[in-house]
Amino acid sequence: MTKSEKFWSKVDRSGECWIWMGGLNPSGYGVFYYQNTKILAHRFAFAEANGEIGGGLIVCHHCDVRPCVRPSHLFSGTHEDNRHDAIAKGRMVGRKRISVASVDEMRSQIVQLQRAVEKAAIEKPVRNSLKREQYEKALLKVIRSRNLEEARRIAIEAINRFR
Ligand SMILES: [Zn+2]
Numbered sequence: 671m672t673k674s675e676k677f678w679s680k681v682d683r684s685g686e687c688w689i690w691m692g693g694l695n696p697s698g699y700g701v702f703y704y705q706n707t708k709i710l711a712h713r714f715a716f717a718e719a720n721g722e723i724g725g726g727l728i729v730c731h732h733c734d735v736r737p738c739v740r741p742s743h744l745f746s747g748t749h750e751d752n753r754h755d756a757i758a759k760g761r762m763v764g765r766k767r768i769s770v771a772s773v774d775e776m777r778s779q780i781v782q783l784q785r786a787v788e789k790a791a792i793e794k795p796v797r798n799s800l801k802r803e804q805y806e807k808a809l810l811k812v813i814r815s816r817n818l819e820e821a822r823r824i825a826i827e828a829i830n831r832f833r
Contacts, residue, residue: 673704677714687733688715688740698736715739716746728752 671679680692690700690711700711716729719741723729730752733743
């Protein structure tokens with residue numbers, strides 16, 4: 671298996687965001703190990719699509735979903751760009767942290783929730799477009815939750831609202 675094949679075999683591409691199913695670092699970003707090297711999964715995915723990343727540049731998410739490795743959801747920029755992006759999206763407010771275990775649990779929930787969104791969007795594309803938007807916002811809230819209880823509560827609320 672090539673490095674690229676091994677990488678993509680660990681990605682769940684069933685939802686809008688493509689979720690890295692391998693290990694995560696304590697910040698919730700995917701980590702790809704290959705022959706004694708390790709690289710952040712979203713950086714690898716970006717380089718696969720766009721070529722090598724320029725020196726000093728970081729790879730950021732349009733979607734704010736840290737384990738997402740879908741190239742179209744990624745952009746490169748400076749730390750300064752990322753800070754502006756974070757402020758614009760309200761990510762800097764509160765500076766909540768979540769543990770690795772919670773991230774793992776939440777990731778599997780997120781994958782399930784995204785599948786539910788995709789399924790519902792196919793079944794009722796127009797009528798539920800607003801609900802879909804609300805739902806995706808709820809997914810981001812789940813990721814930013816301080817703990818799993820909070821994440822579950824937000825997820826259940828979102829599912830009930832969607833019905
Ligand atoms: Zn994404």
